[in-house]
Amino acid sequence: MIIVLKPEISKQEFDHIIEKIKSWGLTPMVSKGVERSIIGVIGEEDILRSQPLEVFPGVEKVIPVLAPYKLVSREFKPENTVIDIKGICIGGKKIINMAGPCSIESYEQLKDIAESIKKSGAQILRGGAFKPRTSPYSFQGLGEDGLKILKGVADESGMAVITEIMDPRDLALIEKYSDIIQIGARNMQNFSLLKEVSQSKKPVLLKRGISATIKEFLMAAEYILAGGNFQVMLCERGIRTFEDETRFTLDVNAISVIKQKSHLPVIVDPSHGTGRWNLVPQAAAAAVAAGCDGLIVEVHNNPEDALSDGEQSLMPDKYAEMIKTIRSIAKAIGREA
Ligand code: PEP
Ligand code: MN
Numbered sequence: 310m311i312i313v314l315k316p317e318i319s320k321q322e323f324d325h326i327i328e329k330i331k332s333w334g335l336t337p338m339v340s341k342g343v344e345r346s347i348i349g350v351i352g353e354e355d356i357l358r359s360q361p362l363e364v365f366p367g368v369e370k371v372i373p374v375l376a377p378y379k380l381v382s383r384e385f386k387p388e389n390t391v392i393d394i395k396g397i398c399i400g401g402k403k404i405i406n407m408a409g410p411c412s413i414e415s416y417e418q419l420k421d422i423a424e425s426i427k428k429s430g431a432q433i434l435r436g437g438a439f440k441p442r443t444s445p446y447s448f449q450g451l452g453e454d455g456l457k458i459l460k461g462v463a464d465e466s467g468m469a470v471i472t473e474i475m476d477p478r479d480l481a482l483i484e485k486y487s488d489i490i491q492i493g494a495r496n497m498q499n500f501s502l503l504k505e506v507s508q509s510k511k512p513v514l515l516k517r518g519i520s521a522t523i524k525e526f527l528m529a530a531e532y533i534l535a536g537g538n539f540q541v542m543l544c545e546r547g548i549r550t551f552e553d554e555t556r557f558t559l560d561v562n563a564i565s566v567i568k569q570k571s572h573l574p575v576i577v578d579p580s581h582g583t584g585r586w587n588l589v590p591q592a593a594a595a596a597v598a599a600g601c602d603g604l605i606v607e608v609h610n611n612p613e614d615a616l617s618d619g620e621q622s623l624m625p626d627k628y629a630e631m632i633k634t635i636r637s638i639a640k641a642i643g644r645e646a
Pocket of ligand 2: 411618
């Protein structure tokens with residue numbers, strides 16, 4: 310249920326509504342808009358149906374939210390959410406570029422990559438220290454040593470950091486080194502992990518599960534908002550289909566569907582979405598044209614010897630070319646990159 314408040318509501322009237330909602334055992338979530346504020350009421354909706362909310366002073370109208378996700382929905386918050394990370398605004402006019410290797414391998418590797426992608430225009434450095442690998446015998450990541458390298462290199466290059474959390478017990482560790490907490494596709498419905506990051510003050514990038522519907526994806530994000538963390542970005546990274554020419558099928562439709570249904574920023578990962586480096590720039594271009602708010606791209610200075618995902622990693626020069634293309638597409642649709 311969403312309670313739309315009158316622009317001229319007094320503080321007393323506002324406090325009274327909040328108190329009443331709490332007295333019914335429900336949780337009020339307030340979204341302050343430029344013109345008017347709205348209260349999203351979370352909990353058993355049946356209780357609300359029997360309450361004459363419309364007659365409360367200061368209430369303009371009461372709208373039932375039909376979608377199973379409430380806080381994530383555009384009904385709850387009509388304007389786009391913009392997340393500010395050290396002055397980098399995600400969800401605004403500018404399309405944000407996150408890039409870096411799949412895994413952090415060494416200081417020298419990451420430094421070299423970071424310098425080149427920064428020059429091309431990337432603002433956020435990615436790199437995995439805890440890797441979700443299909444095989445237990447594959448490289449699992451450098452752990453905290455990797456995080457130290459990541460933070461060190463990002464600071465030297467003047468970039469922000471994104472890295473993946475795999476275990477709820479690692480939240481404090483990830484928060485110490487990273488500006489954005491990434492939840493990988495394989496953990497999209499790890500509800501303990503979602504609840505843990507909902508308690509964090511750091512923004513979260515939630516990747517779509519390999520076989521998740523858009524509804525399931527938005528419900529997973531709802532867990533994070535319901536716990537109090539509204540700084541969530543949704544990442545389309547390809548889904549599993551019958552098509553096996555590519556590693557996954559990048560669901561370009563999902564970008565506009567999510568933009569219509571939700572106020573949260575949408576990021577696209579064309580690297581995992583295709584699985585082949587020579588398809589990445591085209592997929593990235595399509596994503597920008599479709600209205601995404603940012604890209605997260607795997608870049609490696611020596612893909613042949615990469616410890617993970619070399620086949621889908623762009624060389625730095627190809628990444629630079631890709632950014633040039635992205636910029637002209639962004640301009641054509643009234644945005645920047
Ligand atoms: C990654 O970003 O390296 C990664 C493992 O992505 P995903 O969770 O989308 O597979
Ligand atoms: Mn990867």
